[in-house]
Amino acid sequence: MSGRAERETLHPDQAFVRKVWVDxxxxxxxxxxxxxxxxxWCAPSTLAGLLRLDALxxxxxxxxxxxxxxxxxxxxxxxxxxxxxCFWRDSLRGFRSRFDAGVILSAVAILILGAHRLALAQxxxxxxxxxxxxLWAAEVAVLAVLALTGVHLVSLIxxxxxxxxxxxxxxxxxxLAHPAPTLGVVGAGVLTILAARALGWGPLVILPALLxxxxxxxxxxxxxxxxxxx
Numbered sequence: 001m002s003g004r005a006e007r008e009t010l011h012p013d014q015a016f017v018r019k020v021w022v023d024x025x026x027x028x029x030x031x032x033x034x035x036x037x038x039x040x041w042c043a044p045s046t047l048a049g050l051l052r053l054d055a056l057x058x059x060x061x062x063x064x065x066x067x068x069x070x071x072x073x074x075x076x077x078x079x080x081x082x083x084x085x086c087f088w089r090d091s092l093r094g095f096r097s098r099f100d101a102g103v104i105l106s107a108v109a110i111l112i113l114g115a116h117r118l119a120l121a122q123x124x125x126x127x128x129x130x131x132x133x134x135l136w137a138a139e140v141a142v143l144a145v146l147a148l149t150g151v152h153l154v155s156l157i158x159x160x161x162x163x164x165x166x167x168x169x170x171x172x173x174x175x176l177a178h179p180a181p182t183l184g185v186v187g188a189g190v191l192t193i194l195a196a197r198a199l200g201w202g203p204l205v206i207l208p209a210l211l212x213x214x215x216x217x218x219x220x221x222x223x224x225x226x227x228x229x230x
Contacts (some may be wrong), residue, residue: 016195016221022078025211028206034087035209041068041095045158052109058110063099066106071095071140077158080220094158101164103158105150112146115139148175151185155219185218 024031041064048057074094078085095102152171156162162170175182192211196203 001013012221012225016217019080019221020214020217023076023217024210027079028074028186029097030085030087031213032206034072034091035204035206036090038068038072038206038208039070039089049191060101061110061124062080062106063067066104066109067095067099067102069106069156070098070102072209073154073158073212074098074217076209076216077155080216081159081211088132098157104164105154109146109150112139112143145172147183147186148179151182151189151215153224155216156223158222159220174219174222174226177226181218182220185215188214 043063045057045060048054057128068091071091071094072170075085075087075090078090149168149171152162152174153167156167156170156174157164160167192203196207
């Protein structure tokens with residue numbers, strides 16, 4: 001309680017940074033454990049991809065990576081809301097209870113990314129005519145909207161146990177109401193991928209979990225801020 005009272009005396013931005021730091025540092029062992037479980041669930045699809053079994057990798061991804069991501073975020077959500085948290089229990093419970101949502105989210109992401117690559121390839125192979133460029137630009141716009149919405153979508157599902165439709169609507173409204181912090185989180189996700197790639201993917205041992213803490217706390221902070229200003 002003293003930590004919460006201390007955060008409330010700080011500037012909101014300072015309180016947010018402190019909250020993310022405390023959640024990350026004081027629960028580092030749990031985050032490492034939750035991240036390891038997430039990576040283990042990602043392993044089958046990743047291995048299939050490395051073996052160039054692309055169809056198998058795409059088939060495995062929705063039933064492993066999507067639900068595993070919701071499991072990881074479930075643990076981060078309990079940390080953010082200062083509820084009793086256990087990386088093993090929360091990750092597995094989140095995986096099982098939100099399996100359907102995870103499958104749908106990952107399948108939609110795969111379809112959208114596949115459509116984007118197809119539209120880009122079509123535009124390049126046909127010499128970039130106006131119609132092909134317009135199709136590619138439309139795909140980019142859809143990707144941008146989904147990326148901004150996705151920042152809050154997963155967090156709202158695990159924080160408030162919302163259904164996909166309700167969570168998507170609220171995530172879209174939240175992203176439109178608070179574009180700057182939403183773009184900031186998207187930027188953090190891009191930097192995470194670039195840093196992991198530049199360092200031989202080694203930082204993935206912890207970076208997804210730390211990113212989950214940042215994303216969940218951002219959504220929670222914006223929801224509370226939105227309610228206090230109404």
